[in-house]
Amino acid sequence: MPRADLTIIGAGPAGMAAAAEAAGAGLNVLLLDEQPTPGGQVYRNVDEAAARRGKILGRDFTRGRALTGALNHPRITHVAQASVWSVEGTNVAYTAPDGAREVVSDHVLIATGALERAMPMPGWTLPGVMTAGAAQIMLKQSGIAVREAVLVGSGPLLYLVAVQLLRAGCPPRALVETQTRGDMRHALTHWRAALRGWRYLQRGAAMLNELRNAGVRRHVGARDLALLGSRRVEAVHFSCGGDLHELPAETVLLHHGVVPNVQATRALGLAHRWAPRQHAFVPVLDRWGLGAQPGIWGAGDGAGIGGARVAELSGRIAGLGIAHEMGALSEAERDRRAAPLLSARAVEMSIRPFLDRAFPPYAAALVPADAVTVCRCEEVSAGEIRRAAEQGCAGPNQAKAFTRAGMGRCQGRFCGLSVTGILAEMQGRDPGEIGYFRARPPLRPVTLGEVAALHDPDDPLVQAGPHG
């Protein structure tokens, strides 16, 4: 079986930075990612897109080229289009275009990033409804811009995508924002954080200006959202300041924050804790990113939402930590190199309380009404989850067994937090006590033929006999 000192899952800022740091210290690094090019979600296709559409996408995007450039290192092997579907300790299985592969390494870094937080509301499964991140990926990766988008939700990414579409010559039709002016006022009481984040605030103000000058309409404090249409989305319904609105819409882009993608850390059995401000579970890791299992590390948004810069910093920090564990760096050298990174990370993180409060998730989507579909794959409504709970399903895994929510192809990525949220509300308990779906392989799709190819007939499973 092939070997590496360090296998990194995910070639976003965290994974790329960790690879560079670890390789620089002398480790052999295998970097796996299912995308055709490195960059992750945030720097998707950056090498090509920066050249072609750098103006539209902005400097925060094009700076990702530094990270992809650093992958050009003799000790880094980047395998593109490699889907990791199983992690057993530090033994990783993935499918590349040429078939299924296994690799053993001393350390594994999970840098699988974030997912957009599901935003269940009536009509959110209709064709024509996408996430704002999806529209941005289309722009970065394929140079395809959504025309006349209606953006719905809250958060800095909503503005960023709106501005990028505008610069691409496709001004959005409107922004329907779920945060309220009160949220912003409340957030400003975190003035220390706000002050540290003046850079963000300034940039935010500039984006809003750009949208205003282009005549893009903003509805702030929207509630009672519903997406209407029969075969595809046709309109966005909402109330705002006491008025009812119905905006015609061809394409609706949803966004209200991102949450860590915990599929791999869950499957490994790492402990997770509920992070109330982020409204999500995060794996329990030490400050270097090491989990409670030997050789298992996490960095980037998958370890807790911090954004691209924090991801890059935490990737570097983990890279140093791993290099030290491997004996490639002395403790003193590791600490010397990590000190500025750790303090830069602390500064970057200090803005989060402000952002989290200024742009809270849309409350009605955290515990959706009965008729709303929460599990997109198996088409299970919030009401069905509630009924299962009334029948005695105290936890998400029992609710899953009774309703099929979370059994579909996305394996609960989009309904997991909804199910936990609904059960928590019904029982008046903390989501942390309610828990989450158990994750199992395959983490990514893999055909039975590919799995079967890993079977070694000369080394069969020891079995105790056929018992059904």
Next chain:
Amino acid sequence: MDADFAIVGGGIVGLSVAWGLLRAGQSVVVVDGADDALRASRGNFGLIWVQGKGLNAPHYARWSRRSAALWGDFAQELEDNTGLDLALRQEGGLDLHFSDGSLADCATRYAALRAELGGDYPFEVLTGAALMREEPGIGPKVAGAVLHPEDGHANPLMLLRALSEDVRRLGGRLETGRMVSQLLPPGEGFALGCADGTVFHAGRVVLAAGLGAAALGPQLGFAAPVTPERGQVLITEKLPPLIRRPSLIARQVGEGAVQIGATNERAGLDDRSTRKGMAQLAAEAVAAYPALAQAQLVRSWGALRVMSPDGLPIYQESEAVPGAFLITCHSGITLAAAHARLMPNWILGRDGAPDLEVFGEARFAV
């Protein structure tokens, strides 16, 4: 007193017995564990399987067949009561063999069992064109199959759900999220102490706690020698019709997903799925049904079977503490109908009770 009967364990076995006791006019409280408890009832393969049962124990073969024969009626009653679809298909099951030798061996053993049962044991050996006609998706590596007409499959999660709904409808109490940690023998009935401090009182107690019985049993004078055996299972995406009859290798459910399983591993309490297990299951399934090579694997899991030393059920009333019953088995889906329809008379000592003494713990004494 909370109820005539307290049942420890709300899995398939506990709920089947609870349902039967309720229908027999008893009041029942079922106490079941936490969300992450070990639950064979949530991880099993969903077969109603007579084939292979009791090859060296005709009484077990008979008991399994009795349950299989009751299943259709039992499912119908639950479906009528709850409106849920248990997806029961009982049109026979296949035991696939990859070599002529193992097929012949198997047929010989079934013939012997048939003789022991006085000729009443239906099975049929299928090879060549006959097998292809019955099961067109099968591949050339399969040498032949034994068809047992009483076998079938159902949706085990719907069974679990229907039972828990119907137990409530019948007036049973279901207390979930509570781990029973102490079973105090009767003063005025039994007291069940839970980890969260709750106590339930009942006239009699049924220990149907699956693997949990090993720890709780001795408090009531049972040996309860049950140990875990891991079964890993794979699920594919929903596929067009490919597999007609279920086998121990694979079954296709009504919505099209193919369920592949299960391994038989001694892995202690580790219920994870492993790549080695997954690869073995996938290889076997692809050998049996080559078209599966193209199918996407969607989910996998591992679950722990509740195994007694000889693989047969344990049905025992405590000698030390009368009024306490131990009921545990590996094939809880297959035996659900018998547990629901026949077992209550045995527990209640009523006429027409099946003879279950053969399944007592005495057989393990050395």
Next chain:
Amino acid sequence: MKPDLRFELLDKDAPRVTVRFAGQAYDVPEGANLAAALLAAGVDAFRQTAHRGVGRAPFCMMGACFDCLVEVDGVSRQACLMQVAPGLDIRPARQLREGPYAAR
């Protein structure tokens, strides 16, 4: 709005190739993300759901939601994780092709 006017292709000079989706031919930019290219070409529903039989189209574009499932060479795959290549013959994911799952 006409379906193919919902999106703007910025690289107007990108070389185009022909792929087939559900038997119909589409001219799409070579090397583009397959899900994005089909959306921009006016494909509305990529698959139909198993239970309610309603149409779905790409939602996340990052491999997480599986609403972009299609079938290529007999294997179901996520279109958002594929690139446009000349001659691709794409079918909607199986349920759509065969209607509601036949009760057996």
